[in-house]
Amino acid sequence: MAHFRAFVLSTAVTALFITACTPDRIKQTDALKQQMADMKPKRITNADMVETxxxxxxxxxKAVQSDLLDDLxxxxxxxxxxRLCQLQxxxxxxxxxEKYGVDIQLVSGKDVQNQSLSTKEREVLDAYLYNAEQKLPQISNIQKINDTLFVYNAAVPTDNIICQTCFGDQKTPLAVWRILFPKREVVRRVAIKKK
Structure with a gap:
């Protein structure tokens, strides 16, 4: 009888051990490890975030511009x-x-008057519009809109088919990529890079 109890007990322990180590549980453990690593305090500077x-x-x-150009x-x-110009x-x-947790938009010179954009963003768009009118070179721009949001802007060259097709009806065809980065996503990506 003692041997039978020992056999039942060892079988139960083995079954418990096997079910505890299933691949699903291992995946959950990896996710938990990642979550714990994300929660560890890390020194992240504004320069780190802007660089990211x-x-x-x-x-x-560059990737979405290339895709839009091909599709147009x-x-x-x-x-x-x-539909393509509206990024549909x-x-x-x-x-x-989805991968980067960002919102991508294509704005134009008309958006200088768009009150849903922050004052800083409208000023940047106005500068892009001026440069396009004067045929001056354009450079990318990053704005910290508030404590939780960064905006990356990059102008599309005015001779590009995107400007002509999407905004050719405007006095100065201007297309600018507007990419919104939530701060938490930026911090997460800096932290991954710093590991």
Missing amino acids: VNVLGERIS QKANGPAERA KLPRLTAIE
Whole structure:
């Protein structure tokens, strides 16, 4: 009888051990480890965050610009081009937004009057518009809008098909990528880089 109890007990312990070490549990443990690592205090400076926004903003704007350009060249008719200019039907853009936790928009010179944009952003757009009118070079720009948001802006060259197709009806065709980075996503990416 003692042997039977020992056998049942060892079988129960073995079964418990096997179910405790399932792949699902291991995945949860990895996720928990990542969450714990994200919560550890790290020294992250404003310069670290701006550098991260700059690197990611440049990478993202080039990728979506390339995709939009390709799709505009293949588009059939003005209705499809209009949808593309509103950044609809761009699956890679949606994937990038989800991957990096950002919001990507394409704004124009008309948005200088857009009251939903912050004063800083309208001033930056006005500078881009002035440079486009004067045929001056454009450089990317990063603004910290508030304590929780960074905005990366990059102007599309005025001779690019995107400016002509999407904003050709404006006095000065201007297209600017506006990429919104929540601060928590930036901090998370800086922390991953610093590991």
